[in-house]
Amino acid sequence: MVETGGAPLRAAVVGTGLIGGSILLRLHRAGLPVSGWDPDPATRAEGRRQGLTFPDELADAVRDRDVVFLGAPLAALPEMLARIGAGTGADCVLTDVGSTKSAVAAAATAHGLAHRFVPGHPMAGAERAGLVSAVPDLFAGAAWVLCPTAETLPGPFRKLAALIVDVFGARIVPMSPTVHDSVVALASHVPHLLAGGLAGATAGSPVRDAVLGLAAGSFRDGTRVAGTPAKRTVDMLLSNRAEVLAQLAGVTAFLDGLTAALRSADGDRLLAYYRRAQALRASLPERRFTRSRRSFPLAGPLDEELRFLLELGAAGGHLTGCEVRDATVTYLVHRPDDDEPGGDGVAPLG
Amino acid sequence: MVETGGAPLRAAVVGTGLIGGSILLRLHRAGLPVSGWDPDPATRAEGRRQGLTFPDELADAVRDRDVVFLGAPLAALPEMLARIGAGTGADCVLTDVGSTKSAVAAAATAHGLAHRFVPGHPMAGAERAGLVSAVPDLFAGAAWVLCPTAETLPGPFRKLAALIVDVFGARIVPMSPTVHDSVVALASHVPHLLAGGLAGATAGSPVRDAVLGLAAGSFRDGTRVAGTPAKRTVDMLLSNRAEVLAQLAGVTAFLDGLTAALRSADGDRLLAYYRRAQALRASLPERRFTRSRRSFPLAGPLDEELRFLLELGAAGGHLTGCEVRDATVTYLVHRPDDDEPGGDGVAPLG
Structure with missing residues (x-):
């Protein structure tokens, strides 16, 4: 059970389509108190029909929450962020699930929320839509990008990373918004x-x-x-x-x-191109990872931890654990083994 | 049981990689006498290990056969066609499984085999390779193109179509090589x-x-x-x-x-393009077919039957039956229902 200071974490999900809805269902199944909200009254009614908490007012859904997931469409994110920022406490962690991160990170800064907003992107299930398609296990084993900063690292990032690993079974990929x-x-x-x-x-x-x-x-x-x-x-x-x-x-x-x-019917050249493509494709299901643990003192300095996280994500690695204990944060790290990138086609082709 | 004049059809498969091997396994499972041959001695040994008939000489594999499937790679087809043509009787039906049809059809004509060669293309399983990957049910429900001509229609085409439907459970798509x-x-x-x-x-x-x-x-x-x-x-x-x-x-x-x-950040135009793409993709799994039977007198004329077959394939239809009885050939026809091609994106966009 994910807890914060002994009490279970209280969560909200705003925008409950396929992604937001699946997050909501998973949190609910995990036994966490969670409320949902969607601008569409029919979606709220569908949520209630499924036995979920779906107040009619956004403010009621996000009040007194420890973490709020924004599942709103990209275009609606900046405005929703401002509304939710105003309706939540100073310790409430905010994150989103949008498919791009630079714009929403800039919006959070503009709204004075950069210290508690962690841009996020779970990589799953793009071709279906709606709460009716939502399933609680959508993110099991999926990559879930989180963008840490020196400002969010100490509290919001670690709290969110632990929640996503423990409750969703996802792999945390730490990255900067631009990368x-x-x-x-x-x-x-x-x-x-x-x-x-x-x-x-x-x-x-x-x-x-x-x-x-x-x-x-x-x-x-x-x-x-x-x-x-x-x-x-x-x-x-x-x-x-x-x-x-x-x-x-x-x-x-x-x-x-x-x-x-x-x-030009150049079979040799075509073969060189396709060998390069084939090697890349072959490396996809066959990726092997070396597991390790990496600990940092909670007291900082933070720059080394931040550099470690961002470098790991850029190298194709991920985290499957984030534990805070005895003044230390410990990450369970999966770093891809070197797979001789590109195989025999790695030389420039022209 | 597929029979020819009372006796079971005798088949051979030359070139037993994934496609040829899967054909061989299916014919064997169906109880038909079938022999295999591959230029690779290790593949022949693997075939024998699996309890299949795999003589060392090509001539022994194709002698006295009613039908020969050529599973050879595209580049090897013309030469193999000549060798197999010379090693088989005048009534032996030949077909191939290559992914293009015009070149091999021309090669058959050049070798004087156009009257008994039916170009074929089963659409299945391209990303694996080798007899070890072969499975007998690879073609169940798959499209299997056959290219009929006025010359092959009366005997070879009908015989092959019946075999492929009855033994492999595939859908026959009749097309000209160029289409x-x-x-x-x-x-x-x-x-x-x-x-x-x-x-x-x-x-x-x-x-x-x-x-x-x-x-x-x-x-x-x-x-x-x-x-x-x-x-x-x-x-x-x-x-x-x-x-x-x-x-x-x-x-x-x-x-x-x-x-x-x-x-140019033209959202409306992007939306029109993607609606067209989405409508096309949506029509793929949702295709509905109207079933019917169509009969032609065996005595001809053949041009009407040939036109019917080629038009059906070009319209996206297929056959799941081909039965010769009482001086008549009857096809079981599946013709796609009209699905309003392109939906709201059908107007020219550019």
Whole structure:
């Protein structure tokens, strides 16, 4: 049981779609007192129907809470942050679940909440929607980015990290907002663009019907996230525009190289490109991690702990434990083993 | 039991990797006399270890057979076709499983085998490899393209269609070689290019390690077929070069439109693009078919039957039955219901 000073942690979730709703269900199942709120009255009614606490007023949902998760859409985050900041106590930890982090971090600073807001991003379940699709085990084993700062590290970050590991079974990936936005541009947003391009082009193609008839694994996989609600995808892309365009340029350049090699029927060059791609893909399910423990004195200094955390996330590592005891914080660390990045295709291809 | 003139059909499979091996296992499980051959002695030994008939000489494997499946790699098909044509009787039906059809159809014509060669393409299981990965149920419910001609329709096509439906439980999609190659360029080969671009660009990215750490569904799905053995992907792309480049141009144009809208932060336009993409993706798992029976007199004329078959495949339909009885051939036909192609995004966007 997650506790704060002996009493169970009191939580709220504001915005209870698929992600927020799944957080709410998990907290409820864990036996924590948790209230939910959503701007949609039908969602609040659905929540009550499921036996959850869903007051009609936002202020009633977040009052006297130790932690509030913001599941609101990206565009609504800055305003919701201000409202929730005003309705919660000075010790209440705030976090969000949005798919980009720099903008919301800046909004928290602008609202004077930077000392208790920890930007967050659980990486799970983008293609369904709504509280009705929510499931409490959505985050088991999933990566959950948290962005620590020197200001939030001592209290809010550690409290939230412990909660997310203990209650959700997620892997904490510590990252700065700017590194996060650059990484998800390539890990998630560009894949959404490619899927949109493939599905959209097929919709207008003269061979559309026959393509649907023959669509096997590669087409189904390559278009799956095009099934995400369009508005959500568009908001996500717009919120990370510069980084998405920058990472897309890298993918387009590689694709142009592939295309040029295909056009000139250069089999050797195509093979070099595809060996590089194959090695990268092979390293995905086969990643091996070395586990270790790393402790820091609670009294600080904080810069070493912060540097350690941010370096771990950038290296592809994560945390599966965060324990505060005897004036020490101890992290359970998973650092990826060196997998000879890129294999035989690592030399520049031109 | 599939029979020919009362006796069970005798089959052979030449080239027993994942696809050929799975065909062999299924025929064997169905109780048909079937022999296998592979140029790799270790594969032949593995086949014998599994209790299958695997002579050392190709000629011994294909002699006195009613049907031979060619599972050889694309590059080896023309030569293998000539050898197998010479080693089999005038009534022996030949088919292949390659991922493009125009080149092998031309090779069959060049070798004087067009009257008994039916180009084929089962759409299943591209990312594994080898007889050790073969499973007999690989094709259950899968699309299996067959290319009929007026010449092969009366005997070889109908015999093969019945075998594939009855023994493999696959859906027969009748198509001409040129339509097939154009459709698979968009349904399979362009997805392989996009996956290669995403995986290859990530391999060389400075944020590679962090991307692997955060890789969620969209990245895993978007790179999955980049895990296909590189040589096989390259041979497939090269064998369908012109069509792949043509279909890629359409996808790139749509992607350029998406990118331009993102660059200019045009949310409305992005939304229109993504609604089109979402509608296409939504139509994939929700396809509904109307079943019917269609009969033709065995005595012909054949042009009406051929036109019917090719039109059905181009419309995204398929066959799940082919029965010859009382001087009539009867097909069990599945034709997709009209699903308002493209939804609200069907108007030209660009």
